[in-house]
Amino acid sequence: MKRLKEIIKNISIQFRRFKLASTLNLVELCIAISTFFLFITKVEEEVRYNTCFKDWRQIYRIEVNGKFFGAENDTIANLFAPMRNIVSTIPNVKDVGIMESSSTSITLKYHDLDTNEDKTYTCHYFNGYAEYLRFFNIEFIDSLAHHSDEDIIVPESFAMKTHGMTHISGKKVSWSHNGFTTTRRIAGVYKDFPRNCSVHNGFYQYGKNNDGDSFTNMIYRIYVRVEDDSCIPQIEKDILNKILELNNNGHLNLTYPESISVKLHDIHDAYFSGIDEIEDKGNWTMTKILFFSAILIFVLTNVNFINLTLAIAPMRIKNINTRRVLGASRMSIVINLMAESLFLIIFAFVISMTLLLCLDEVVVGNVNPLDHLRITGFTFVLIIWAAIVSSAYPAWFSTSFAPDIALKGTFGLTALSRRLRTIRISFQMIVCLVATTVITALLIQQQFILHADYGFNTDNVLYGTIQTPEAREHKNEIRRDIEQIEGVESVSYSKFCIGTDDRYVKWSLLTNDKKYNIFTNVMPVDRFYLKTLGIEITDGRDVCASDSGAFIFNEAARRKYPWLKTGHPMFPYDNDSPTDHNVVGFCKNIIFSSLRIKNDEEALMFFIPGKEDPYYNTLSTINIRIAEGKDTEELRDKINEVYNRYSGNLKTENGLNLSNIKDYLAKLYFEEYNFLIQLTIIAAIFMFITLIGVFCITLFECEYRRKEIAIRKVFGATTTQVTRIFLRKYLTLTICSTLISLPFSYMLIDKLMSRFTLHSEYTFLAFPIAFLLVALAILGTVAIQSYRAAKFRIRN
């Protein structure tokens, strides 16, 4: 107890003496420990995805690859419901599970007994197949002896939240969705599935839904549990035969049945495959980044801690050796010093875990340390190890001098120790520079996505959808009336909203003599489209009223197919309306699909069907260019008013659902944005930790070198000169660190940017900007601290 009191006293003295640096050090420790815990939790969650199921290594998801309904090769994991029964008859398949991929999100109201407030509960509602959850080892906590097809089962978390107990079978729940109220009886309460698995904790209804017999409603993921891995090729073959059989029987209508193949994908690996956009959200790159980031945070924290304990050590040598003179053994002092570090780091650990407990209520995902005892324990062991390692050398150093000599003289670090300190600071600076460069590059790319030159007007064009059949019949009137609204410059129709998807329709076209053919992306539009979007014609002309149909290609198409000329008639091959049309012109390349595709190399054809062409009716996207500086909200109301005049009885709340391209882009690049945001947060944490480290070390260094500053001043150095000495040293370090960091930053940025085929041409600016920012932060700190130290009275 006496020793503990002494430790606390010493720490509090240190905190009083170096308020800012000690507080920042503690904050940095807390952030580093919390971040390390969060990252490892997330990594574990990803790495152990779907491993909660019994025999998970024997569970596979059925995937089908091939050309199903067109010329494009594709892999799908969503199949039709009858597949479950068909597969269950195949030998060596122990069991078959089915999971609906498109569930309904429902919200219901309940009264919270704890807070005495009305609250809402949102979850997924799966219409049917509740009994098949046994495939995923569902564990019932409470259930009725008998249930009907109308009954549902609910998760334990719902029962606890809404009723405060798990025995709620027999009770009824109601919710409203799309204006309809549904009431269901609870037939059972199941134990929640972990977050990191394919089964959602929602309401599952018994029986099967209306699509249960449909071969066309492909929204079901089918899982099989196999006897033995060696049977997999045979099972795949058997499933393929069953599919081909269905095709022969007319249940399926496959375009190229010979191209079809079946794959059983193990459920853990499938999560990282990206085949199912909704389910396969696993990202190995991100997981690896998180793992290595956790390790790097741990190393950086160690470095910070060693730097700080070493920085304080020389200032404490006199005190320490006075104790030795008065009879304390070297070992007891070393133990005391190490215990101080241990105490501090355990204190930071406790704060971090408390912080995570509080965060658990507000962040998505379970970050409760009590629910991850293994990781909590692992983190604790690691930080204890870190504290011992970080404090051992400073403790040994502080007690390494003969007490009488230590009391007489001044003792700094040895040349080797100083060199090692420089290396450690440089390491921090390098990490800080790499992190800052990456953040800057990612932010530049983010801005580029939003503000890139798409080759057409992205700022002033609103997009909407003609939704009702009545409105589709009055497209010309709608255009005429909208164009009369003040502030609207032009209106046109197209089949798709340009620039907002990865892929569009592709057609094969032949010349009339069938000598040449081309394969191109097709954008069916009306004759006002290019004008509305401001797409520049580079050769030939735009479409005019007298054209009964026409094609306009982009420059990439002309480069790819040099024989393509204006005036050439072409006709679509294998198309519903094989009418030939003339190529009337060429337009400049535009970013017509997402930045993930090499737009500059992709052929694009604007197909402008005549009014009699059946294709004309499919142009249901309305494109409205408004004058610059006009109030969009006001115009939206007026446009919707016109639309509603022609939309018959089915008036929708939002009219045309008008959005600008930025809204579409935000949805299109959601994954990238998410990735960028996650990376930015990670990089920002690194930047913060390293900056705090460098800040504290300069603070301590200035304090420690105060005597040196005084000596220099005695021998004629002015305050400016002293400040300059410190600045020069740190500027040299910053420049050297920048040079070392350059290849690392470049490689990292190159790797991260490989997700985009088009990069901002200003990404290179990230390097000087990062240098300036880091240099400013570091040199600013050094300048202020050294100036303050240099301003002290020399005699003191």
Place this chain on the structure above:
Amino acid sequence: MLRLENIKKSFSTDEIETVALNGVSLEVKEGDFLAIMGPSGCGKSTLLNIIGLLDVPNEGKYYLNDREVSTLNENDRTRLRRGTIGFVFQSFNLIDELNVEENIELPLTYIGTKKDERKRLVSELLKKLNMGHRATHFPQQLSGGQQQRVAIARAIISKPKLILADEPTGNLDSQNGKEVMELLKQLHEEGATIIMVTHSQRDALYADRIVNLLDGQIIEQDNMI
């Protein structure tokens, strides 16, 4: 060379005001070797700090080379100190981060001496002090006597007219102490003006003149010659 007229200096903490110097008047001529003696707390070091332009008096006038310097600001005092005054401290006050050579050349860097010239001067001086073989050593690798010799080398490298020594032998054994005093004597013989604060009667005997301080006042001045 320097003249102090009725110098007063006191230090105040929250509650207590301590008078360090109470009307000290003193004149030191060029080539003098002056020893300031007195019990602890009598104001010796404060007087030396004021003479060395490290501190300013609360009252009184201080003329250095006939220039009134007690009212100068810190930057002006620093500039005046450069190349004019050399300091030797009891605890050596060498910079741990710099080696012997770098420590010695420190005053030269602030008066703008070129690097080659600095190297030459340092090398010559180290040879003279028999410390040539220690040029690249760091302070903690030297004995107390060696450290003080380096400190003296640093004090005289810029050939100052005035050398201030604050108990230069206080941390040294008698043999090393004697060597340091011989060195100071040699410098004095070469024309340097030296003002030394000391507790040691033996060291004080090296001086031409001894000034005794008590409670911030000069109580006695003995001419040794």
